[in-house]
Amino acid sequence: MSYMKEFTKGIIKENPNMVTLLGMCPTLAITTMASNALGMGLSTTFVLVCSNIVISLLKKVIPDTVRLPSYIVIIAGFVTFISLVLQSAAPEIYDSLGMFLSLITVNCIILGRAEMFASKNKVLPSILDGLGMGLGFTLSLLLVGSVREILGSGQWFGIQLAPEFLEPMTLFILPAGGFFVLGVVIAVVNRLMNLKPREIGCHNCPNAESCHGACSVTPSSDKKEGGNA
Template sequence: MNQWSNFTKGFFKENPVFVMLLGMCPTLGVTSSAINGLGMGLATTFVLVMSNIVVALVKDFIPEKVRIPSFIVIIASFVTIVEMVMQAWLPALFEALGLFIPLIVVNCIVLGRAEAFASKNSVGSSIIDGLGMGLGFSLALTILGTTRELLGSGKAFGLPIFSESYGMLVFVLAPGAFIALGYLIALINKIRRAG
């Protein structure tokens, strides 16, 4: 598999949210707005890329018995960095994402890529894979957040698109996440089958 297809598989063929249905907790929990979705996606991308790099570098030194716990410690280190940086420089986003930032540690996308890809490939390939999967995840969260924000309040990225009287409250609330995600997955599946 060439590097380009390795990068793009996270966007289309193996999108973590729309195709593999991974990382549903942050997907449904934080996407009430486009900014929240983008912020969570980029935070996860950073952790994914950095943990892939470290796992690819140290994979030969980690005993088989402690492989998964070691990966979790590596991931947790980068999540702590993200959490501290976000708390210092982006306090509003930090407050909006809340508990979902520390939960990146147990996000199945991050641990899955460390185990399935980075532990078996080179550093360069692991960076490409982490970027592709992370940016695909970011794209999915941003699309879902934009959809929910637009339908729920008539805004996108906080900017008014429709009049103030527009908006369906259900899309800003938890049930709206399930409804919007279901329709987006159906749309993506229809596009993938047509192409």
């Protein structure tokens, strides 16, 4: 039962993207098309599960002081693997994701799960946690991607939905539309789940501990600064 909970928590209750507000860069950048969003989400899920497995296996071996660089190298290894696989298996997805495929390395969701979950738990829960979080991320990417593709180009997964005579609102596939759609989606999630207002910032950043709360210089987290000092 508790294993089930590890898996499902990432999908809705602790969705890394919509609730914890992590991994904003890929969410904004590659969601111009639903198919890109799906490709990115699944690649991230793969890297997340693999790195969670390896990190939870090595948790006793990795010295505490160099754990972040070690995690990053493990993650970068899997990212290289998945980009080589995609390059040969699905070249069109590889091309459209471009640089953002390599940038999965620095996706804070993966590092965050490594730091907060995999380094403290056994292998099986870590796999389930990675799968759940990855699927949650994929779902929210797919949601944003679908909204943007339908409004911005009148298509969904490349299938024409809107009638031809309707001019699609190109704004939605431009960067400005990305910010806007993500903002609206998070607002809807806030409303539906009755969440407290949250800022994107250090309090949910997995690296906050290693950088000694560097951004607690901002007024909102004064309390936290006091705690760290």
